[in-house]
Amino acid sequence: MTLGIAVMLSAAAVNCGSDGGQADEPGAAGPVEEPDEPVTITFSSWVGSEEGMQRLYEKFQEEHPNITVEFHDVPAEQARQKLTTQIAGGNPPDVAYVDASDVVTFASRDALVNLDGYLEHSDAIVPDDYVEAFRAFASYEDSFYGLPFDGESTGLFYRTDLFDEAGIEGPPTTWEQFQDAAETLTKPGEQQYGYQIFAPEAAYYWYPWLWQAGGELLSEDGSTVEFNSDAGKAAAELYAGLADVSAPDHLNSNSYDGRIAFANGQVAMYMAGAWFAGVLDEEFPDISDKWATAPLPEGDAGCATTIAGDALVIFAGTENADAAWTWIEFLGHPDNVAEWTFESEGTLLPPYQSLLDSPELIEAKPVLEGFAEAMTCGKGNVIHNPKWAEVEETLNEELGKAIYGEKTGAEAVDAAAEAANQILAE
Template structure:
């Protein structure tokens, strides 16, 4: 009897595990940094533990699709903005508007509109921007002044004039601009500055034969045809930072992460002799890529309330400013840009300016395949093997092939009131793509 009573007393004294665990998948360097930040979150919320899993970017997409197939997705995840449509159409993401409507932290009006829009799929909010990036100009002030200019270019025409003058000044084996031809972000940035969409017929066909993309391709190809840019891929360039500082090129199109790299690697004599500027557009500073990542809650999460608390914490302007100070990623909220570390940074401010004009890419799960088709085709043009008129026709044909299943499903859905939904189409495509 005593043994039974003692056992009952011990059972009463033994505490059951308290609180909940939020599984958070993050990628690369951001995962390393956020691991430290969530300790503060846990201190504020003693009933919540955050388990951060660091996933390499190179393996992230495959791991997410595998987890989706195995019903093993985490509670919260960092998703690249171009992945949002894919996982939304797979019906894996929790609608967040009800949470935002009750939030005292997440204010949609405080976010750059183009960045916020990347998270709205078929009219439904499925993510909250975490950090952003876009592409703009890095340039050598001293060499631009030597060529006769005291300001960076604002229009395509002005930029072309500057590049012609710089190339004449530079001579052989040096250039006005460096645009590695194995990248697609430059062409995409120029294309987003056009009024014509990249896809047509409700995103079921390519629209690369449009006047807008033809202008884009003509402007891009002319840089190489005139000798202003070298026909080189990134693998042929030993070190883009060293080449920039030794004067191999005056302009370089890149993202915000390179502010720190250029600062770290700049020769002392060139401090203050380089800067950043908004990407020139056809008629003035134009649109740019709405890059970066967002925070999502997967639909199968059993910890949605705790997960939302974590997203709110990471969305606070003060936390975003701390995140920026550690890693250099740019915040998606205008109020965060009022902190002195950003407001007083002349290299960061052009990014803030351009973020007001960014545009999302087409919201289809096939987009990354389409972007690669665009890169391949434009590289064929630049290397001299493909006529521009033929290039846009071939690119449309390739993209139409990529979108064939989407187009068929769209027609079925339109013709049959009980037709297959876009989400079923997306699931079928993802199943084909999964390993």
């Protein structure tokens, strides 16, 4: 988190009060009743105009005709800053669809409504059914401040046609197999590379390697960094070395733009979330028979992958907390989560274990089977410390230097750890 964001959120917390400006804990009095008169709530998101969300809204209005949702669209890459500015100005929306990693950031600054009271009386939401990583995303200090809504695990996409040409049978399942395959598939003279890493997103895509090596980001009490342990250094060395099997032109790109390199056959293997399967089907249908997915290759510590997702939150100070809860409770009902995720056009996964285990998911989207199974070893990179964003930014910069050969992977994580410990101690 930058200092500016921290200051703005702190100022908002003073304005809102530690209890979010509510005289009593929202939802504590009992089940929410339908409003007697028309109520309008505002909903900030980058998905409000999508057909799937509008279908859900039509269903919602049939059940709750006195509640109108006013959709405020904001690009995904601008959402966090936009909400931060609105909070500081005292005019946030009633509800927002946010990156799940932002829940802790906002909750730690008293900018969100504590949902425990509502959940206690809800028949629609069963918190124990959430995958553990999603419960962690949506919680702060043992209370829920968001409802997980959709998500993904990270897997390996590979070009079956390039594997066949190289005589490689099936996707790699271990680090050693992965490195061998990446080297075999790298043919610079033909503009073909075995894998692709991205310096601007180095930290996020390094985390699975760290966890698979047996490393952790922080100590159990969260006071010191541990990503420069022996396991972390081994993971960083391997990761930085992947620049040798990556397309140089894409090292300074980003994971989403890199999809084109995979689609045109320039890159043979690619790490991405389940979202990428939907993108390939929609944007590159001509290669539908030339790619497949697999779990990430495992390190010495076994299976580990990154889980990401989105959540629904209510902002503190809202005058329409009950109506806002009615809206997000409706969206968070398992039936509606299923409709929004695997029953829709994309390839997002539901955060409920019961839905991940349902045969309907595989029947609807066979490509999601491996991603659903990987949820059992999935971990979130959300750290319940408002200073973590600054730490992560430092780690990202240092790993980026290693990718460009300015230092070794081990040197990079050592430098990042030294700076991170100072940040956490301030």
